[in-house]
Amino acid sequence: MLITNVRPWGGPLAEIAVEDGRITAITELKSEVDIAGAVDGRGRLALPAFSDVHCHLDSTRIGLPFRPHTGSPGIWPMVMNDRENWRDAEWTVAERATHTLGRMIAQGTTRVRSYAQIDADCGLERFEGVLAAKETHRDRCEVEVIAFPQAGLLREPGVPELIDEALASGAAVVGGIDPCTLDRDPVRHLDVLFGLADKHQVPVDVHLHEPGELGVFSVDLILERTRALGMTGQVTISHAYALGSVSESTTRRLVEEFAELDVSMATVAPAQNGSLPLTELTAAGVRVGLGQDGQRDYWSPYGNADMLDRTWQLAFTNRFREDELIEHCLAVASRGGASILDRDLPRLASVSDRPGLAVGDQADILLVDGDTPTAAVMDRGRDRTVLHNGRVVAEGCELLDK
Numbered sequence: 001m002l003i004t005n006v007r008p009w010g011g012p013l014a015e016i017a018v019e020d021g022r023i024t025a026i027t028e029l030k031s032e033v034d035i036a037g038a039v040d041g042r043g044r045l046a047l048p049a050f051s052d053v054h055c056h057l058d059s060t061r062i063g064l065p066f067r068p069h070t071g072s073p074g075i076w077p078m079v080m081n082d083r084e085n086w087r088d089a090e091w092t093v094a095e096r097a098t099h100t101l102g103r104m105i106a107q108g109t110t111r112v113r114s115y116a117q118i119d120a121d122c123g124l125e126r127f128e129g130v131l132a133a134k135e136t137h138r139d140r141c142e143v144e145v146i147a148f149p150q151a152g153l154l155r156e157p158g159v160p161e162l163i164d165e166a167l168a169s170g171a172a173v174v175g176g177i178d179p180c181t182l183d184r185d186p187v188r189h190l191d192v193l194f195g196l197a198d199k200h201q202v203p204v205d206v207h208l209h210e211p212g213e214l215g216v217f218s219v220d221l222i223l224e225r226t227r228a229l230g231m232t233g234q235v236t237i238s239h240a241y242a243l244g245s246v247s248e249s250t251t252r253r254l255v256e257e258f259a260e261l262d263v264s265m266a267t268v269a270p271a272q273n274g275s276l277p278l279t280e281l282t283a284a285g286v287r288v289g290l291g292q293d294g295q296r297d298y299w300s301p302y303g304n305a306d307m308l309d310r311t312w313q314l315a316f317t318n319r320f321r322e323d324e325l326i327e328h329c330l331a332v333a334s335r336g337g338a339s340i341l342d343r344d345l346p347r348l349a350s351v352s353d354r355p356g357l358a359v360g361d362q363a364d365i366l367l368v369d370g371d372t373p374t375a376a377v378m379d380r381g382r383d384r385t386v387l388h389n390g391r392v393v394a395e396g397c398e399l400l401d402k
């Protein structure tokens with residue numbers, strides 16, 4: 001199978017050969033060629049397809065009528081607002097998750113790690129909805145589902161048992177959340193969480209919204225358990241809005257320990273100041289991935305299932321202007337995230353590393369119009385072709401039937 005007339009990472013015109021879902025050759029072209037049966041790139045850029053490593057497919061309302069935001073600030077009030085409203089959605093969780101995942105794939109995402117909320121109110125209903133979406137799109141996208149105690153592990157009875165059940169029935173990752181501020185018992189929260197991870201031999205992903213030194217306190221407890229259980233390369237910290245707002249020496253120590261234990265970071269490119277510096281994380285060898293978080297849900301009206309849009313937001317919130325740094329955001333949004341889901345993939349070597357389109361790589365490719373990769377981030381054109389495992393799964397931001 002051939003993809004002709006493309007410019008990998010904005011380089012010279014080339015032809016990409018694919019066999020058994022992997023890139024087997026990349027050959028430079030002198031001019032555009034017309035080959036029957038090939039995917040014609042028409043001179044567009046070829047980029048590695050996106051990996052969304054932090055989204056909440058169980059809460060999305062993309063595709064449904066816009067509804068005014070009714071939540072009040074703070075995690076618990078937001079959880080309660082969601083709890084009061086999600087059952088009134090016009091579609092089931094499975095229908096909403098399937099639609100949104102389809103929109104994500106259609107716009108260039110072929111690897112996803114999604115949370116599925118599990119709590120005393122919804123039980124496994126939302127988790128099962130996300131599993132249904134994964135099943136529907138199994139030939140178009142790889143999906144990992146996180147069993148996620150959004151309302152805490154300890155505040156309401158029976159939650160660890162439900163998470164345990166989900167991990168035995170299709171969840172690939174166990175999630176934790178704000179061990180200090182939500183459950184107010186960080187040691188017990190993390191002992192239950194890492195106990196479940198150890199029992200099921202699955203990775204851990206912790207939502208951390210805690211401020212400054214309190215967040216550092218939780219992170220140190222996470223690092224302690226990562227070491228004790230030999231879970232190097234098995235832990236991701238999501239958000240961590242405030243870990244860059246503490247002293248420089250503490251930030252440096254955390255970045256070094258993340259690199260040493262291969263603890264990865266998932267960011268959703270928030271507006272807040274104080275996040276750990278992206279370029280320093282990469283330079284230190286910490287895997288960083290990007291995600292869209294909740295998308296047009298009961299938590300937030302933002303998100304549109306387009307990771308190219310979120311890549312723009314990552315560049316914008318980092319105040320990047322140089323092409324190298326904006327292209328680095330593309331590398332984070334694609335192979336950075338993929339390397340969190342598949343630890344056999346190497347970490348990004350530097351801010352100028354542009355992996356994902358070499359011989360041997362899985363042929364998950366986005367073709368998109370743009371003079372350069374940076375221009376594509378700025379313009380976010382709609383003339384896109386999405387390939388997963390060397391097969392075209394979407395054209396012009398619409399899914400192909402099969």
Ligand SMILES: [Zn+2]
Pocket residue numbers: 054056207293294
């Ligand atoms: Zn989130």
